Amino acid sequence: MSNRAVTLTRDVELAIRAHGVETYPHECCGAMVGRDGVVTATVPLPNTTEEGPRRRFLVRPSDYRLAERRAGELGGELLGFYHSHPDHPARPSQYDLDHAWPTFAYVIVSVVRGQASDISVWFLKDDRTSFDEGTLQHGDQNPDSHTAQAVHR
Amino acid sequence: MATRILIPTPLRPYTDKKDAVDAEGRTVGELLADLTARHAGLKPHLYNEQGKLRSFVNVYVNDEDIRYLQKEQTPVADGDTISIIPSVAGGVEAAVDRELPALTNEEIKRYSRHLIMPEVGVDGQRKLKAAKVLCIGAGGLGSPVAMYLAAAGVGTLGIVDFDTVDFSNLQRQILHGTPDVGRSKLASAKDRLNAINPGVDIQTYETALSSQNALKLFEPYDVIVDGTDNFPTRYLVNDACVLLGKPNAYGSIFRFEGQASVFGAPNGPCYRCLYPEPPPPGLVPSCAEGGVLGVLPGVVGTIQAMEAIKLILGIGEPLIGRFLIFDALRMKFRELRLRKDPDCPVCGTHPTVRHLIDYEQFCGIRPAAPEPATVNSATDITAVELKQRLDRGDKLKLVDVREPNEYQICRIPGTVLIPLGDVPKRIGELDPNDEIVVHCKMGGRSAKAADFLRAQGYKKVLNLKGGILDWIDKVDPSQPKY
Numbered sequence: 068m069s070n071r072a073v074t075l076t077r078d079v080e081l082a083i084r085a086h087g088v089e090t091y092p093h094e095c096c097g098a099m100v101g102r103d104g105v106v107t108a109t110v111p112l113p114n115t116t117e118e119g120p121r122r123r124f125l126v127r128p129s130d131y132r133l134a135e136r137r138a139g140e141l142g143g144e145l146l147g148f149y150h151s152h153p154d155h156p157a158r159p160s161q162y163d164l165d166h167a168w169p170t171f172a173y174v175i176v177s178v179v180r181g182q183a184s185d186i187s188v189w190f191l192k193d194d195r196t197s198f199d200e201g202t203l204q205h206g207d208q209n210p211d212s213h214t215a216q217a218v219h220r
Numbered sequence: 221m222a223t224r225i226l227i228p229t230p231l232r233p234y235t236d237k238k239d240a241v242d243a244e245g246r247t248v249g250e251l252l253a254d255l256t257a258r259h260a261g262l263k264p265h266l267y268n269e270q271g272k273l274r275s276f277v278n279v280y281v282n283d284e285d286i287r288y289l290q291k292e293q294t295p296v297a298d299g300d301t302i303s304i305i306p307s308v309a310g311g312v313e314a315a316v317d318r319e320l321p322a323l324t325n326e327e328i329k330r331y332s333r334h335l336i337m338p339e340v341g342v343d344g345q346r347k348l349k350a351a352k353v354l355c356i357g358a359g360g361l362g363s364p365v366a367m368y369l370a371a372a373g374v375g376t377l378g379i380v381d382f383d384t385v386d387f388s389n390l391q392r393q394i395l396h397g398t399p400d401v402g403r404s405k406l407a408s409a410k411d412r413l414n415a416i417n418p419g420v421d422i423q424t425y426e427t428a429l430s431s432q433n434a435l436k437l438f439e440p441y442d443v444i445v446d447g448t449d450n451f452p453t454r455y456l457v458n459d460a461c462v463l464l465g466k467p468n469a470y471g472s473i474f475r476f477e478g479q480a481s482v483f484g485a486p487n488g489p490c491y492r493c494l495y496p497e498p499p500p501p502g503l504v505p506s507c508a509e510g511g512v513l514g515v516l517p518g519v520v521g522t523i524q525a526m527e528a529i530k531l532i533l534g535i536g537e538p539l540i541g542r543f544l545i546f547d548a549l550r551m552k553f554r555e556l557r558l559r560k561d562p563d564c565p566v567c568g569t570h571p572t573v574r575h576l577i578d579y580e581q582f583c584g585i586r587p588a589a590p591e592p593a594t595v596n597s598a599t600d601i602t603a604v605e606l607k608q609r610l611d612r613g614d615k616l617k618l619v620d621v622r623e624p625n626e627y628q629i630c631r632i633p634g635t636v637l638i639p640l641g642d643v644p645k646r647i648g649e650l651d652p653n654d655e656i657v658v659h660c661k662m663g664g665r666s667a668k669a670a671d672f673l674r675a676q677g678y679k680k681v682l683n684l685k686g687g688i689l690d691w692i693d694k695v696d697p698s699q700p701k702y
Contacts, residue, residue, distance in 0.1 A: 096308070123486075126308035128278045128285070135229065145229040148308050156343055161534045163310035166276050168230035169265055173310070195264055 072202035073172040074105040084183035087151030096124040096150040098134035147172030157185040167191040226303040234261035249292030276307040320346035351532040352376040354441040358405040360517030361447030363395040368525040378423040392514035431576035434460040452579035458491035469527040471520040478520035478546040488540035493561040498583040601682040603691040617654040630699040659684035
């Protein structure tokens with residue numbers, strides 16, 4: 068377990084889960100924007116993999132640039148990416164490891180039979196040998212809060 | 221001349237949090253070398269262990285991807301802006317893509333040595349239970365593969381074979397025992413595997429793998445294990461795996477040498493990237509012709525089983541893009557780097573093979589012609605005819621063209637031993653006026669010797685049809701067959 072943590076606002080977590088359910092049985096992916104370890108907005112991205120979206124996702128360079136630009140527009144920075152594992156545990160695969168970037172938070176949501184289930188966050192070790200599981204904090208529990216939605220929209 | 225390089229968010233911790241830094245160089249390659257010299261922490265994230273740019277690192281000169289320019293040799297001019305842009309990719313493991321079953325208490329006990337390792341654990345064991353592996357062949361390689369995979373708890377194990385167990389199999393094919401001789405290999409394998417682990421679903425396919433049935437047979441399986449002993453089937457398995465996107469845990473054996481790799485994985489090379497064309501027929505001898513040390517398939521088959529399990533679990537470094545060569549006599553493993561060939565006819569960027577072809581023809585092997593009912597009396601002689609003529613007292617020169625170690629096992633009385641390779645230099649021992657009968661084990665090598673002698677002007681050369689094996693069957697059953 069890494070001592071790194073990331074906080075998902077309630078709306079962000081709901082948005083990630085909803086995206087995973089929407090694309091099931093395919094994988095979804097998107098960027099996470101925020102500041103100081105708190106994700107306040109998501110940027111859903113198209114899954115452009117040619118290897119079959121049931122078990123792979125790929126964010127094109129052009130979409131990556133879009134995500135960085137959106138992060139700037141929202142007054143935050145790019146904190147990482149999320150993706151879903153349809154009918155697979157919310158743990159990073161060897162494939163995730165081979166393609167991971169340092170610093171980024173990788174949020175994985177497991178979608179089992181069309182229902183979003185476990186969600187977890189992972190950070191690449193500096194030597195690239197494995198991921199450390201980070202602490203996923205559920206921020207902004209108040210469903211009536213409008214601040215997060217305002218940033219998210 | 222310094223050039224600006226834009227650094228993406230995840231790499232900024234390695235550039236003192238700067239989003240752009242300067243580096244010097246005339247080409248992209250030189251610039252990146254200078255960049256990683258100045259900021260050493262960047263290097264492992266940009267380059268792989270072989271010093272190549274990682275596939276998910278994109279470098280742009282202004283707005284052009286260098287892949288479409290001159291790659292790392294792309295020249296950099298004054299005022300250009302270089303951007304490093306990540307492709308972000310991920311996903312679940314390639315091998316098993318279905319819901320994972322729970323483990324029973326009995327299974328937890330059986331697999332406890334797996335479960336206590338974090339790399340396997342309960343989730344890994346459930347992946348094994350969900351996994352389906354197809355073994356091509358229940359012979360030398362297929363035996364250890366199937367036995368270890370069954371023991372490890374792979375849920376469904378398919379086996380394709382159409383042979384029966386022969387005494388000559390028992391020296392290495394440990395799926396089968398002495399009482400199984402004469403039984404179908406699949407029936408024998410099923411009994412053995414059920415005894416090892418009754419929880420495994422054994423699916424047997426008593427058929428010769430062909431271009432007509434391969435895709436349908438492979439479809440339900442996650443990993444294919446190639447334990448075949450001939451080139452047409454090897455190319456067939458390779459192409460079918462590539463077309464279906466299934467990994468192929470490959471192994472092959474000959475005498476004291478083994479090979480192993482994983483072909484057909486996404487982004488990995490295939491057998492045709494290594495060998496685009498098969499060798500000419502007859503150049504590479506089979507185990508039946510050249511022999512094989514019985515333990516060798518045990519080593520190579522367990523490597524294949526290990527790779528299949530790693531693919532299922534998604535752990536470690538699979539033998540993708542690596543070709544392992546094992547030399548049993550020197551007890552050495554060597555490893556060759558394999559690259560995916562962009563021009564590969566099956567897995568390249570513009571494949572020309574999009575469906576399964578006729579692999580016998582591809583490998584230059586004519587389909588087996590039906591055995592001619594009559595023997596050509598000008599060139600061939602049967603074992604029975606030879607016996608009759610010898611009993612009559614006909615003067616025949618008998619030449620055995622096998623190897624000395626084969627001659628030690630069994631022989632026809634009165635023969636002279638001249639191994640096929642020695643025939644040209646020992647031709648002086650044969651009189652062109654004699655009537656000569658050549659033989660080998662089954663008739664193949666002696667046919668070549670007969671052709672050679674006739675070309676040298678020997679008028680009366682007869683080839684013993686079916687070789688010494690037929691002689692033993694029809695004339696002299698007291699001798700051992702091999």
